[in-house]
Amino acid sequence: MMTTNLISYPKKNAKNKLWMAAIKPPMYSVAIMPIWVGTAVAYAERKIWNWTVFSVFLAAAILILAWENLSNDVFDSETGIDQNKHHSLVNLTGNKLLIFWLGNIFLCLGLLGILAIAWWQHDWTVIGLILVCCALGYFYQGPPFRLGYQGLGEILCFFAFGPIGMAAVYYSQTQSWSIQNLAASAIVGIATTLILYCSHFHQVKDDLAAGKRSPIVRLGTQRGAQLLSWFTASIYALTLVFVLAAVFPPWTLLSWVSLPFAIKLCRHVQQNHHNPEQVSNCKFIAVAVHFWCCLLFGVGFLL
């Protein structure tokens, strides 16, 4: 009995790790930050903070992202790209249909939340904008589009989590539009897109085999790593430019506190871009850059 337990423990532990990798809890900060920053900008400009709208939007965004990730595993199982991905939910459960319908339930619940906001406001703008974000999410991975396979995912990601998603958040609080929010959405959009871009470095072999021409497949890992540094630097440079132009309050420069993570990310990818095993964790360093940068950026609007 004792021996069985000793043997089965590491196996169980490995299985738990696979499940955590499949569910990817840290990734859900990408759903939280547009809501946080968009609402903070609304508060800074209009002194409005509707907690009910904020909470419902937050829950809805998490549910919609869960749909995106579950359906990503379903659609990727159809192209064969996830053959070696042990932490795919479809591979873990062996039940594609279950994951497909679970994803659809999450999507419906998320959209119901957004619909409730539209209903309270007697205004369909917010649900219209979020439906556009969901469509971009579908175009990224779903048939017959699969635009992520053409290397266009980063553009879709930028608009969904940046200008369109954050316009919806700002509108849900104020029922109006804002140039300051548009500028802030560029920062959130680039920081989110950084994560997607980083997720390709260790997957070149599998992507090539499945015919996926990710930006890193197109550029090669060395040029991809150089572009990453420019891309990352642009977040901090743009924030400074907008502060100097008096578009953002000076406290938004608090987001620069996340610079050590950004430097770590760029150095790590520069040194290991050609080594899939070593570079595979860069997505999670990018998640830390995104989390701290957006969290403190939002705080900057409230101070």
Ligand SMILES: C/C(=C\COP(=O)(O)OP(=O)(O)O)CCC[C@H](C)CCC[C@H](C)CCCC(C)C
């Ligand atoms: C699912 C996404 C990336 C995973 O891509 P990949 O297939 O390379 O990953 P694996 O290797 O793990 O299989 C993210 C795709 C993002 C998409 C372009 C945009 C999604 C938009 C959301 C559905 C809407 C967000 C609304 C907002 C207000 C929170």
Ligand SMILES: O=C(O)C1=CC(=O)c2ccccc2C1=O
């Ligand atoms: O699994 C992933 O690699 C990603 C999942 C996800 O939801 C997301 C959202 C926004 C940007 C990037 C990513 C991922 O990379």
